[in-house]
Amino acid sequence: MSMILAILCGAFGIIFWGVIFSLLYKGLDRKLVARMQDRYGPPVIQPFRDIEKLMLKQTIIPKNAIPWIFNGAAIFALASALALFVFIPFFYLGSLSGADCSVNPQLCTFSIFPGDLILVWYLMLMPSLAMVIGGFASGSPYATIGAQREMVLMASYEMPLAIASVAIAYVLKTFSLDAIFLTPVWGVSGVFGLIGFAILFLVMIFVIAPELSKVPYDAPEAETELAGGVLAEYSGRNLGFFYIADAVKAFALCSLIIAMFFPYGINFLVESPSLGLILDMLFFFLKVFLLMLFSLFFVRAAFARLRIEQASRLFLVHVLSISLLGLFLVVLDTIIHIDPMPILASLGVIL
Amino acid sequence: MQALKRAIWVFHLNTGGCNGCDIEILAALTPRYDLERFGIKLVGSPRHADVLLITGPVTRKMEERLKRVYAQTPDPKMVVVVGNCGSSKGVFHHHYNVVGPVDKFVPVDVYVPGCPPRPEAIIYGVAKAWIKLEKLKEEKK
Numbered sequence: 001m002s003m004i005l006a007i008l009c010g011a012f013g014i015i016f017w018g019v020i021f022s023l024l025y026k027g028l029d030r031k032l033v034a035r036m037q038d039r040y041g042p043p044v045i046q047p048f049r050d051i052e053k054l055m056l057k058q059t060i061i062p063k064n065a066i067p068w069i070f071n072g073a074a075i076f077a078l079a080s081a082l083a084l085f086v087f088i089p090f091f092y093l094g095s096l097s098g099a100d101c102s103v104n105p106q107l108c109t110f111s112i113f114p115g116d117l118i119l120v121w122y123l124m125l126m127p128s129l130a131m132v133i134g135g136f137a138s139g140s141p142y143a144t145i146g147a148q149r150e151m152v153l154m155a156s157y158e159m160p161l162a163i164a165s166v167a168i169a170y171v172l173k174t175f176s177l178d179a180i181f182l183t184p185v186w187g188v189s190g191v192f193g194l195i196g197f198a199i200l201f202l203v204m205i206f207v208i209a210p211e212l213s214k215v216p217y218d219a220p221e222a223e224t225e226l227a228g229g230v231l232a233e234y235s236g237r238n239l240g241f242f243y244i245a246d247a248v249k250a251f252a253l254c255s256l257i258i259a260m261f262f263p264y265g266i267n268f269l270v271e272s273p274s275l276g277l278i279l280d281m282l283f284f285f286l287k288v289f290l291l292m293l294f295s296l297f298f299v300r301a302a303f304a305r306l307r308i309e310q311a312s313r314l315f316l317v318h319v320l321s322i323s324l325l326g327l328f329l330v331v332l333d334t335i336i337h338i339d340p341m342p343i344l345a346s347l348g349v350i351l
Numbered sequence: 352m353q354a355l356k357r358a359i360w361v362f363h364l365n366t367g368g369c370n371g372c373d374i375e376i377l378a379a380l381t382p383r384y385d386l387e388r389f390g391i392k393l394v395g396s397p398r399h400a401d402v403l404l405i406t407g408p409v410t411r412k413m414e415e416r417l418k419r420v421y422a423q424t425p426d427p428k429m430v431v432v433v434g435n436c437g438s439s440k441g442v443f444h445h446h447y448n449v450v451g452p453v454d455k456f457v458p459v460d461v462y463v464p465g466c467p468p469r470p471e472a473i474i475y476g477v478a479k480a481w482i483k484l485e486k487l488k489e490e491k492k
Contacts, residue, residue: 030387034385034387034388037382038382039382039385039387039388040385040387040388041385041387041388042387042388042389042390043390046357046358046390049357049358049390050358050390052358053357053358053401056427057401057425057426057427058425058426058427059425060398060423060425142396226395227395227396228394228395228396228398228399231396231399232395232396232398233396233398234398234399235398235399235425236425239398239399
């Protein structure tokens with residue numbers, strides 16, 4: 001009984017803090033992009049004010065909308081985005097969990113429930129899907145066009161994502177996120193594998209922006225042509241739900257990619273486990289920040305919107321072929337395994 | 352209500368103006384004036400908006416649309432009229448296709464005069480729009 005209570009408390013706690021940090025990262029995004037454009041920018045806590053305001057506003061349900069689908073989509077998007085937090089391992093919990101990590105490694109990571117990659121990818125898809133359903137249900141031509149674009153974009157970027165996940169699962173022989181977190185792929189692959197995973201990591205960084213429908217792949221939410229696109233008819237509380245879901249998804253996606261490709265901590269630098277945990281947390285937030293900086297903030301400040309067919313072609317042709325090359329190298333590595341250590345040593349790199 | 356003051360989302364509607372005021376509104380978003388530092392954001396749909404920023408005199412065709420956009424905006428909402436034309440029909444006073452200033456059709460909270468007004472004036476007008484909320488609060492008392 002107390003076990004269930006502990007899990008519930010842990011889940012609610014991690015969701016609460018997850019939402020707070022997601023919104024802070026969103027504020028950081030707005031501030032930094034403003035600074036890059038030589039503007040002063042809103043304060044970092046601006047997303048909290050936006051949410052507070054949206055919750056106070058009237059929630060209009062348009063006459064042409066189907067009310068239960070229209071409202072349900074907003075709640076569904078938020079719920080599935082929040083559910084992501086309990087499955088993603090954030091950082092190494094180490095001996096603080098009181099478990100022997102060599103016997104039961106699951107207890108040493110920060111995911112509350114043992115999830116796997118497939119489940120998390122489906123949950124990641126849900127907010128976009130809810131937006132599509134809500135867009136169609138709102139009975140507005142703008143929202144319908146936005147929903148169609150969102151679907152086209154989803155169909156384009158999912159393939160490279162799936163290839164990267166499959167490559168990791170192929171090497172580690174598991175989809176379990178805890179196992180992937182505890183066994184970084186870089187340690188178990190040879191020369192070809194290292195090159196392949198580096199390519200797949202770059203592909204994943206590239207896929208972050210369309211997954212979140214951010215500039216330059218924000219054709220579904222185009223404010224200038226589509227009046228807000230899928231969200232055109234949403235107001236008040238429902239819009240606030242989508243707002244939170246969007247911020248949460250950005251944070252969760254970046255944490256997931258870090259868990260897949262760069263789960264290393266820095267707790268070996270200090271002796272005490274609690275200090276190590278704090279260091280690990282700070283290092284984790286730094287990693288998320290860097291990933292967002294290069295995949296979202298710089299891109300948003302530098303590029304204009306792509307047309308939907310340009311974005312779709314980019315992912316279905318170029319990014320997909322690059323990720324297939326990565327997968328090919330990873331599979332080749334399991335056939336011709338060349339140990340990278342002697343090569344690195346001959347180059348003078350000491351590990 | 353404090354939050355509303357600091358996170359004003361603006362929808363911009365031209366009811367038949369000459370585009371002069373619209374260019375000044377865009378100038379208010381540039382790095383020199385930067386509306387976003389007050390949390391003011393331009394949005395694409397009236398459903399997301401707190402403030403309607405209306406420019407231009409109301410033409411016959413826009414009358415219906417203006418009323419509809421006002422009805423589509425969720426409460427609490429404020430209306431700011433930018434420029435002389437929207438406030439008093441301006442140079443279009445005797446035009447055959449102009450049916451009136453904005454306040455003939457929707458309640459207006461703030462008038463920003465000028466042809467066109469300076470971006471500072473527009474920012475001041477939008478930031479002043481929350482006085483309507485103060486008024487509403489006093490009425491409740």
